[in-house]
Amino acid sequence: MALILKKRSILPGFGITMGFTISYLCLIVLIPLSATFLRAASVTWPRFWQIVTDPRALASYRITFGASFIAALINLVFGLLVAWVLVRYSFPGRRLVDSLVDLPFALPTAVAGISLTQIYSTHGWMGHYLDMVGIKAAYNPLGVVIALTFIGLPFVVRTVQPVLEDLDKDMEEAAASLGANRWQTIIKVVLPAILPAALTGFTMAFARAIGEYGSVVFISGNMPMRTEITPLLIITKLDQYDYAGATAIAVVMLVFSFVLLLAINLLHKWSSKSQRGESSTKEKEVTIDTSLAPGYVQ
Amino acid sequence: MAGTIAQSTRSRTGNSSATNRATLESAPVRWTLIGIAALFLGLFLFMPLAVVFISAFSKGISAYFASFREPDALAAIRLTLLAAGIAVPLNLLFGIAAAWAVAKFEFVGKSFLITLIDLPFSVSPVVSGLIYVLLFGLQGLFGKWLQAHDIKIIFAVPGIVLATVFVTFPFVARELIPLIQAQGSDEEEAALTLGASGWQTFLRVTLPNVKWGLLYGVIICNARAMGEFGAVSVVSGHIRGMTNTMPLHIEILYNEYQFVPAFAVASLLAMLALLTLVVKSIVEWKAQQDVVEEDKSWSMEPA
Numbered sequence: 284m285a286l287i288l289k290k291r292s293i294l295p296g297f298g299i300t301m302g303f304t305i306s307y308l309c310l311i312v313l314i315p316l317s318a319t320f321l322r323a324a325s326v327t328w329p330r331f332w333q334i335v336t337d338p339r340a341l342a343s344y345r346i347t348f349g350a351s352f353i354a355a356l357i358n359l360v361f362g363l364l365v366a367w368v369l370v371r372y373s374f375p376g377r378r379l380v381d382s383l384v385d386l387p388f389a390l391p392t393a394v395a396g397i398s399l400t401q402i403y404s405t406h407g408w409m410g411h412y413l414d415m416v417g418i419k420a421a422y423n424p425l426g427v428v429i430a431l432t433f434i435g436l437p438f439v440v441r442t443v444q445p446v447l448e449d450l451d452k453d454m455e456e457a458a459a460s461l462g463a464n465r466w467q468t469i470i471k472v473v474l475p476a477i478l479p480a481a482l483t484g485f486t487m488a489f490a491r492a493i494g495e496y497g498s499v500v501f502i503s504g505n506m507p508m509r510t511e512i513t514p515l516l517i518i519t520k521l522d523q524y525d526y527a528g529a530t531a532i533a534v535v536m537l538v539f540s541f542v543l544l545l546a547i548n549l550l551h552k553w554s555s556k557s558q559r560g561e562s563s564t565k566e567k568e569v570t571i572d573t574s575l576a577p578g579y580v581q
Numbered sequence: 582m583a584g585t586i587a588q589s590t591r592s593r594t595g596n597s598s599a600t601n602r603a604t605l606e607s608a609p610v611r612w613t614l615i616g617i618a619a620l621f622l623g624l625f626l627f628m629p630l631a632v633v634f635i636s637a638f639s640k641g642i643s644a645y646f647a648s649f650r651e652p653d654a655l656a657a658i659r660l661t662l663l664a665a666g667i668a669v670p671l672n673l674l675f676g677i678a679a680a681w682a683v684a685k686f687e688f689v690g691k692s693f694l695i696t697l698i699d700l701p702f703s704v705s706p707v708v709s710g711l712i713y714v715l716l717f718g719l720q721g722l723f724g725k726w727l728q729a730h731d732i733k734i735i736f737a738v739p740g741i742v743l744a745t746v747f748v749t750f751p752f753v754a755r756e757l758i759p760l761i762q763a764q765g766s767d768e769e770e771a772a773l774t775l776g777a778s779g780w781q782t783f784l785r786v787t788l789p790n791v792k793w794g795l796l797y798g799v800i801i802c803n804a805r806a807m808g809e810f811g812a813v814s815v816v817s818g819h820i821r822g823m824t825n826t827m828p829l830h831i832e833i834l835y836n837e838y839q840f841v842p843a844f845a846v847a848s849l850l851a852m853l854a855l856l857t858l859v860v861k862s863i864v865e866w867k868a869q870q871d872v873v874e875e876d877k878s879w880s881m882e883p884a
Contacts (some may be wrong), residue, residue, distance in 0.1 A: 316700070
């Protein structure tokens with residue numbers, strides 16, 4: 284093992300804590316996960332390919348990835364706005380709003396699911412008005428986007444907020460005194476500084492949305508080929524005792540999550556680096572607040 | 582996690598220099614932006630939260646409380662408490678052990694180990710449940726053996742507990758590792774030199790330093806454990822009164838158009854979520870106090 288190369292320390296307990304950590308990690312996470320890949324390997328390659336490119340599976344990827352991408356875009360735009368408003372302006376109730384932003388992390392997904400369905404079904408508060416202009420939100424792809432927007436709402440706000448707070452106003456003042464108008468200053472000075480953090484938040488929201496299940500199943504109506512998301516397709520296959528099918532699709536999802544996890548780690552590094560460069564006077568390491576993110580990458 | 586605390590200790594200077602016209606938008610622009618943000622948050626945060634309570638009380642208070650007299654509802658609450666009661670202490674123990682090993686010692690492969698600890702966060706809840714079905718289900722790897730020995734894990738309580746442990750696996754560790762790392766080891770080394778045992782050092786030196794972060798880690802771990810839906814749904818089998826947790830019970834009631842009982846049970850979980858947010862705010866505030874006090878004691882020392 285590579286782990287034996289430990290630096291000498293007078294603190295006790297390395298052996299027992301490390302031993303427990305590794306065994307528990309293997310037992311709960313690593314062995315079950317590898318068993319899934321092992322199970323998928325028992326399916327022949329042509330069969331595997333046939334399962335994961337089945338029209339119904341392809342339709343589920345389209346709605347899952349499409350709706351997740353749109354929801355993450357909505358959250359990127361409004362997340363930047365909310366972070367800006369919370370950091371730069373003062374208004375009554377700011378602290379309350381600030382702490383409520385984390386609600387989608389803390390609220391169980393099933394609760395969010397039934398609540399959003401209640402709001403956006405034809406007799407609901409919002410669904411009623413949308414229905415009058417001929418838009419059906421619940422039991423439509425739009426409903427999936429709404430649920431995924433709720434789920435991913437805190438990510439961009441929480442990644443951008445600390446960066447905005449640390450941003451020195453000197454740069455903006457310099458830009459203004461050199462003749463830039465406010466809009467130019469924001470586009471050319473503020474936006475480049477918060478871009479890495481915003482992209483990190485965007486990717487986190489996207490990754491979280493792809494695996495989401497609880498909030499979507501209520502509002503989507505779960506129609507195959509139309510509003511059936513990939514996690515639901517896995518459950519459907521399991522209910523039909525199609526273990527090979529469920530496993531194959533799960534492996535596709537796992538591979539995508541791991542790629543996105545890698546992307547988030549790289550973005551995070553970029554974000555911390557550019558942040559450190561920005562404010563060299565502040566030695567604080569930039570950490571992104573994902574504390575409340577149950578499954579920040581889903 | 583350190584992030585939360587680091588963020589809250591950062592000065593919130595937003596408005597002290599806000600009078601500077603060069604870096605502030607005009608009042609109409611400002612209020613328009615605040616208005617749009619408020620509209621967005623109102624639509625996506627306040628309304629879903631409000632609907633839970635309004636729907637729960639839509640038939641009056643007695644109908645609300647009648648929802649909790651259902652034996653199935655009570656069984657669901659009991660099972661949720663049981664699953665969280667096992668998962669949270671296990672992950673707490675793991676979180677402390679992992680944080681000690683990772684934060685206090687240097688070894689090769691450390692960042693890889695941290696990534697592995699984070700892994701359950703990047704797995705879809707449905708897949709988290711599936712992996713245990715593939716291991717312990719009837720067609721699973723150990724399925725035959727378990728059946729021969731009459732042990733039921735999937736579609737039974739042990740499966741629910743396992744899935745809950747998996748999805749809440751990283752919370753306490755993630756919270757503690759950066760905190761303990763930031764503390765350094767000087768105080769512990771001093772305690773050991775003065776003759777304290779390893780345990781005493783941990784209990785009297787390390788633990789008090791990270792108590793707020795630890796509390797927060799436990800609270801958020803618990804919130805997720807009680808609210809988990811996807812993973813538990815896969816392994817539960819949905820047997821009423823037997824293997825239904827609160828979120829699964831909500832699903833059944835909602836699908837049976839029993840809206841008041843569904844939202845009544847949901848309101849309990851929504852209150853838990855609000856409580857979690859309150860504790861988060863308090864913990865951030867406490868951590869900020871600690872930093873302020875530390876700053877004071879630093880500035881009192883002669884240079």
